[in-house]
Amino acid sequence: MRSKRLALIHTFLKFTIAGLIMMALFLLSVVLGSANINIPTIFQAIFDFDPLNINHMIIVDIRIPRNIGALLVGIALAVSGAGIQSVTRNSLADPSLIGLSSGAALTLSLTYALSPSVPFSILILTSFVGAIIGGTMVMMIGRSRRNGFNPIRLILAGVAVSALLSAISQAVSLYFRLNQSLIFWSAGGVSGTTWEQLYIGMPVVIMAVIIFFLMSRQLTILNLGESVAQGLGQNVKFTRVATIILSMLLAGISVAIVGQVAFVGLMIPHIARFLVGTDYRRVIPLSAMLGASLVVGADTVARLMGEAPVSAIISFIGVPYFLYLIKKGGKPI
Amino acid sequence: MTNPRSKKLQLVIFIIFSILLFLAITWRITAGDYKMDIYTFFKSLIGQGEYTDHLILMKFRMPRMIIVVLAGMALSLSGAVIQSITKNPLAEPGILGINAGGGFAIAVLISIGQVNPNTFIYVLPLVSAVGGVLAVTLIFLLSFNKGRGISPTSMILIGVGISTALSGGSIAIIRKFNESQTEFISAWMAGSIWGDEWPFVIAFLPWVITIIPFLFLKSNVLNIINTHDQLAIGLGVNLNAERIVLLISAAFLSSTAVAVVGSIGFVGLMGPHIAKSLVGPRHQLFLPIALLTGALLLVVSDTIGQTIMSTTAIPTGIVVAIIGAPYFLFLMYRTKSI
Structure with missing residues (x-):
């Protein structure tokens, strides 16, 4: 009993620390930038907004939406990664490595080509469809005969499907002369996030994460292996399909907000599992917090480096981590 | 020791593909904004044509043609060698990150700036080759395991990782560029053949005519490497040393090609694969065919x-990817062993 309570306290502590880190990074990210603004001004801007004060304008119209955007993208990618890793039982899975992001990018570029001023809600919908297309292609081909997802096959299929879908998006953007904006997009950046995007994106992300959280018991059981899950009386198929669809939705939203960012969905669930074990009731919320911290932090660094792409900053941490995982053998989780 | 019958088959296929390649070249040269019929093409070729035809052929279409043919050969042969070394039919310079390495080196070169425009063309393949070879060395070191040697599968995964990192790095560097530099690099990444003038032919040709014969001479070693490791060691092949030499030559070949034609993948996958399916896996037989299929x-x-x-x-690279990626996926779908 005692050790159980101790473990509970430990978990609680970890969550508190992760939450504090996330909030601290968020605040820091609002403070730092090409115009440094102190914390009292930030609170003033939020609670006593003065439309004539330029600093207030920067905070409310640029910095805060941008940071909430980064926060949402981090949450969406990390939770999506956790879901995909659990369904494919593959520690190397990541929304952008298995074709979700490039699929979303393709449908987004098509939408832009056909009508440049679509509302964000439609963009989310189209990128969701794109994620479904890309992800389904990769999973169909990456699936081995014995009903498992071999990490190598999945990654290779992801590379090829991404190459194909990106080539088509490039052709589309060349044909419709969208090139400049698309390069910006494929590089990944939250700098242009608007409140309009957030009003639509935020509820969807929060809803999806809550559903994920409610399903986390099933995910934990699924993680033990299909036969165990079936033995415990679970509807394995339903859990799988629901998880995949939610993961695709989350990945699609994040592409619509930020563009393609890899490795968040790969690294964060690993770290979360390392910290709190494989109980998904803990993995999901912790992944959300850690993912948000990573993207907010990376976006701050990117901004301080003169608007470098966030995806490149995250790759600097993500690629070594990916290589380390391969070295370890890419074992199923 | 090659079976005389398969030798004959190879000759027939070689001739067929040579004819196909010639037809494709004729199509390429006669198509385009400036229409040139076949008769004019041949007349200009032997120097009997009119001034404008001759000018367009010799100044614009011919050098581009030569670059495309040579680059196709180089990429295909490089892919063939890499597939044999990694024993993986899905390996190729693009997937392994060699192209990305070349691209990264070029991006660095441009960002350092102050390049003499006269020598730039000749330096470019070398810089790209350095990048490609460094990328391959890194992949090799990372996938080397003291006990087990090199694991082909982890080599490919590591290649994917390195390639992602290098492309990300290139994009990060591009952000600092001015508009024309950005345009150049993004065109390069899409694989639009930009080096289509005579100086590029001169800059690229030496590497092709030295490395391709060298790799042909290594056919037998490649045959042995492609068998079981134990057998290869038993036959007295210093596996790791040969692998390194071959891998570096292959990387050199493809990254010099990529320097002039831009980042083009999948040729190194399809070219050798089609050749192998026609004449079998013996390198003496399929390497010459692979040159033709790649160029075609x-x-x-x-x-x-x-x-x-x-x-x-x-951009040509986009067309190649739209053709090549489904081919790759089809191959994967069929190859259940990986």
């Missing part, structure tokens, strides 16, 4: 890219 693929893709839209040209 690139010539056809280039022609499609240049002519399919009347308003703009589609």
Whole structure:
């Protein structure tokens, strides 16, 4: 009993620390930038907004939406990664490595080509469809005969499907002369996030994460292996399909907000599992917090480096981590 | 020791593909905004044509043609060697990150700036080759395991990782560029053949005519490497040393090609694969065919890219990817062993 309570306290502590880190990074990210603004001004801007004060304008119209955007993208990618890793039982899975992001990018570029001023809600919908297309292609081909997802096959299929879908998006953007904006997009950046995007994106992300959280018991059981899950009386198929669809939705939203960012969905669930074990009731919320911290932090660094792409900053941490995982053998989780 | 019958088959296929390649080249040269019929093409070729035809042929179409053919050969052969070394039919320079390495080196070169425009063309393949070789060395070191040697599968995964990192790095560098530099690099990444003038032929040709014969001479070693490791060691092949030499030559070959034609993948996958399916896996037999299939693929893709839209040209690399990626996926779908 005692050790159980101790473990509970430990978990609680970890969550508190992760939450504090996330909030601290968020605040820091609002403070730092090409115009440094102190914390009292930030609170003033939020609670006593003065439309004539330029600093207030920067905070409310640029910095805060941008940071909430980064926060949402981090949450969406990390939770999506956790879901995909659990369904494919593959520690190397990541929304952008298995074709979700490039699929979303393709449908987004098509939408832009056909009508440049679509509302964000439609963009989310189209990128969701794109994620479904890309992800389904990769999973169909990456699936081995014995009903498992071999990490190598999945990654290779992801590379090829991404190459194909990106080539088509490039052709589309060349044909419709969208090139400049698309390069910006494929590089990944939250700098242009608007409140309009957030009003639509935020509820969807929060809803999806809550559903994920409610399903986390099933995910934990699924993680033990299909036969165990079936033995415990679970509807394995339903859990799988629901998880995949939610993961695709989350990945699609994040592409619509930020563009393609890899490795968040790969690294964060690993770290979360390392910290709190494989109980998904803990993995999901912790992944959300850690993912948000990573993207907010990376976006701050990117901004301080003169608007470098966030995806490149995250790759600097993500690629070594990916290589380390391969070295370890890419074992199923 | 090659079976005389398969030798004969190879000769027949070689001739067929040579004819196909010649037809594709004729198609490529006669198509385009400036229509040139076949008769004029041949007349200009032997120096009997009119001034404008001759000018267009010799100044614009011919050098591009030669670059495309040579690059197709180089990429295909490089892919063949890499597939044999990694014993993986899905390996190729693009997937392994060699192209990305070349691209990264070029991006660094441009960002350092102050390059003499006269020597730039000649330096470019070398810089790209350095990048490609460094990328491959890194992949090799990372996938080397003291106990087990090199694991082909982890080599490919590591290649994917390195390639992602290098492309990300290139994009990060591009952000600091001015508009024309950005345009150049993004065109390069899409694989639009930009080096289509005579100086590029001169800069690229030496590497092709030295490395391709060298790799041909290594056919037997490649045959042995492609068997079981134990057998290869038993036959007295110093596996790791040979692998390193071959891998570096292959990387050199493909990254010099990539320097002039831009980042083009999948030729190194399809070229050798088609050749192998026609004449079998013996390197003496399929390497010459792979040269032709690679060149043919690139010539056809280039022609499609240049002519399919009347308003703009589609970069050749995009056309190749749209053809090549489904081929790759089809191959994967069939290869259940990986």
